[in-house]
Every structure is written in structure tokens, then in C-alpha cells.
Amino acid sequence: MQSRITIDPAICHGKPTIRGSRLLVTTILELLSGGATWDELLADYPGLEAEDIKASLDYAVQLAHFRSLPLAA
Template identity: 60%
Template sequence: MTHEELLARITIDPGVCHGKPCIRGRRIWVSLILGMLEGGMTEQDILAEYPELVVEDIRACLAYANELARGGFVDLLAG
């Protein structure tokens, strides 16, 4: 999956979760997944906690964080 395809899995919608970046189609914040990774959880741990997710969703969160860390602007379409 390309970087752009991963980023397409992240959405920002002012009407969903107060406009926080979320995994597309879910009310799961990118920051929640990043916090779990920071806390030492593995991809498999996260997938066990949130069985509706797939590995690409976790990697999409990392791709989003990577863009922000590089000072990039992530242009996401709502919903």
C-alpha cells in the first residue's frame, strides 16, 4: 500500500469526534492508536483490542504522524 493510500484511510470531519483525525469509517482517533504504540503495544495487541481494524489502519496512523513530524500539511477530505 502506498503512502497516499495509507493517508486516504485517515479522515477529519468536524461532525465526527470533534474534528479529530480518525481512521476512516471509525470513531477511533489517530492519537489513540499512536498512544498505544508509544505505550509499547504491538500491532497485534491493538488489533486484538480493536478487531474491526486491520494492520493498514495502524500504518495509516504512522503515515499521518510522519507527515506532521516532517512539517507537512495533510490535506484530508471530510468523511
């Protein structure tokens, strides 16, 4: 995951991106949560690889384990 997700203060204000590009991890996650398929993402973003999508999901899992916040009812 670490080689696929990069954080660089000079790129997108230090937000996690795919391999130093300007494609934000949050963009990938939002598209997936909105119903986009892996195949659609791979077609829409030519430089994106399946391993990048998996790394984005793994990154989200790690963040979910980091801290729990109560959800509003």
C-alpha cells in the same frame, strides 16, 4: 493513507480518525508509544486493520515534517 485516515467535523470534533470511525489516530499512536504491539491493537479493536496502523504512523511522520518546534532541555 488518505482513504484510511479521515477528518470529519461531525466525528470527534474533526480530529483524525480511522476510516470515519470514532477511533482516533492519536489513540493508536499513544498505545504504540506505550508499548502495545500491532497484534494487541488488532485484537483489541476488531475493525482495525494493519494498514490502518501503518497509515496512523505515516500520518504522524507527515506531521513531524510539517513544522519543527524546539524541545525543552
